[in-house]
Amino acid sequence: MSLEKLTLPSPAKLNLMLHILGRREDGYHELQTLFQFLDYGDEITFALRDDAEIRLHTEFDGVPHDSNLIVKAAKKLQEQSGCTQGIDIWIDKILPMGGGIGGGSSNAATTLLGLNHLWQLGWDEDRLAALGLTLGADVPVFVRGHAAFAEGVGEKLTPEYPEEPWYLVLVPQVSVSTAEIFSDPLLTRDTPPIKVRPVPKGNSRNDCLPVVARRYPEVRNALNLLGKFTEAKLTGTGSCVFGGFPSKAEADKVSALLTETLTGFVAKGSNVSMLHRKLQGLL
Numbered sequence: 001m002s003l004e005k006l007t008l009p010s011p012a013k014l015n016l017m018l019h020i021l022g023r024r025e026d027g028y029h030e031l032q033t034l035f036q037f038l039d040y041g042d043e044i045t046f047a048l049r050d051d052a053e054i055r056l057h058t059e060f061d062g063v064p065h066d067s068n069l070i071v072k073a074a075k076k077l078q079e080q081s082g083c084t085q086g087i088d089i090w091i092d093k094i095l096p097m098g099g100g101i102g103g104g105s106s107n108a109a110t111t112l113l114g115l116n117h118l119w120q121l122g123w124d125e126d127r128l129a130a131l132g133l134t135l136g137a138d139v140p141v142f143v144r145g146h147a148a149f150a151e152g153v154g155e156k157l158t159p160e161y162p163e164e165p166w167y168l169v170l171v172p173q174v175s176v177s178t179a180e181i182f183s184d185p186l187l188t189r190d191t192p193p194i195k196v197r198p199v200p201k202g203n204s205r206n207d208c209l210p211v212v213a214r215r216y217p218e219v220r221n222a223l224n225l226l227g228k229f230t231e232a233k234l235t236g237t238g239s240c241v242f243g244g245f246p247s248k249a250e251a252d253k254v255s256a257l258l259t260e261t262l263t264g265f266v267a268k269g270s271n272v273s274m275l276h277r278k279l280q281g282l283l
């Protein structure tokens with residue numbers, strides 16, 4: 001069935017652990033991380049145009065139109081596929097930027113999958129993930145849509161099936177620059193690789209945490225407060241901090257106590273992203 005207009009979710013991700021194994025010659029870091037999605041995210045609406053223009057109608061604080069990952073993803077896909085159609089795009093943005101929950105990467109992936117569908121390009125996931133990697137290290141996992149153990153710079157993915165608890169995610173009001181954390185001289189870069197799958201329980205450390213907590217008192221404070229109730233972890237290079245709970249009621253209870261002074265939200269962990277669940281429903 002050919003569609004004119006499509007609204008798709010763009011979920012957040014968490015890094016349930018993150019080990020840094022070394023630094024490559026190009027400055028990028030070899031890492032091992034476990035990605036899981038949240039049933040929480042932005043919503044992007046796409047509508048076909050009569051001309052070839054790509055236009056994002058929603059303004060973003062501090063992100064010029066052509067630098068937005070949504071626009072970059074759409075332009076690259078249009079160029080590389082030779083498509084002559086254009087697109088109008090609107091986004092309902094709720095994910096914090098620079099929060100380590102992958103909002104920009106997820107928006108890029110939702111754009112690639114949405115336009116592949118609307119423009120009827122017939123690209124397979126491998127091709128979309130390879131294009132996605134040129135936009136950011138985290139784009140491929142959102143294109144694949146399954147919880148995964150990631151290696152390399154984050155692009156070598158093996159599906160995993162971690163538990164799917166409810167999470168309380170705290171959002172300290174600071175934006176952490178990923179590049180700044182990866183260039184900190186104090187960052188641990190020599191964690192030995194994990195060689196068994198699935199990742200053994202107990203491997204929940206994030207090597208970026210000491211550096212981020214040292215630089216950002218707001219993140220330190222969130223870790224201390226949440227740590228009174230459950231294991232408090234950092235996702236990606238922060239700033240978001242999260243903890244798992246066996247039920248929504250328990251996550252809500254702690255949320256009510258902590259969100260008096262901090263911003264946060266409760267969401268279910270999910271091994272199949274809500275973007276892929278929606279797309280499966282369309283096919």
Ligand SMILES: C[C@](O)(CO)[C@H](O)COP(=O)(O)OP(=O)(O)OC[C@H]1O[C@@H](n2ccc(N)nc2=O)[C@H](O)[C@@H]1O
Pocket residue numbers: 015027028029030031033100105135136137138139152153154178179182235236237
């Ligand atoms: C650390 C993670 O958040 C884990 O999910 C991601 O791998 C970061 O992914 P991202 O934000 O999409 O990162 P990119 O936009 O690709 O890179 C931002 C900057 O982080 C550094 N960077 C990123 C990924 C990586 N494996 N090694 C790095 O050193 C590089 O300086 C790069 O310029």
Ligand SMILES: Nc1ncnc2c1ncn2[C@@H]1O[C@H](COP(=O)(O)OP(=O)(O)OP(=O)(O)O)[C@@H](O)[C@H]1O
Pocket residue numbers: 062063067068069070096097098099100101102103104105107108138175178236237238239
């Ligand atoms: N559509 C977009 N959504 C969010 N940020 C975008 C977008 N396009 C470009 N950006 C830029 O990318 C930066 C990083 O945004 P993003 O939300 O992906 O950070 P993050 O959650 O820390 O990601 P990661 O976990 O992948 O490091 C933003 O500060 C913004 O300047």
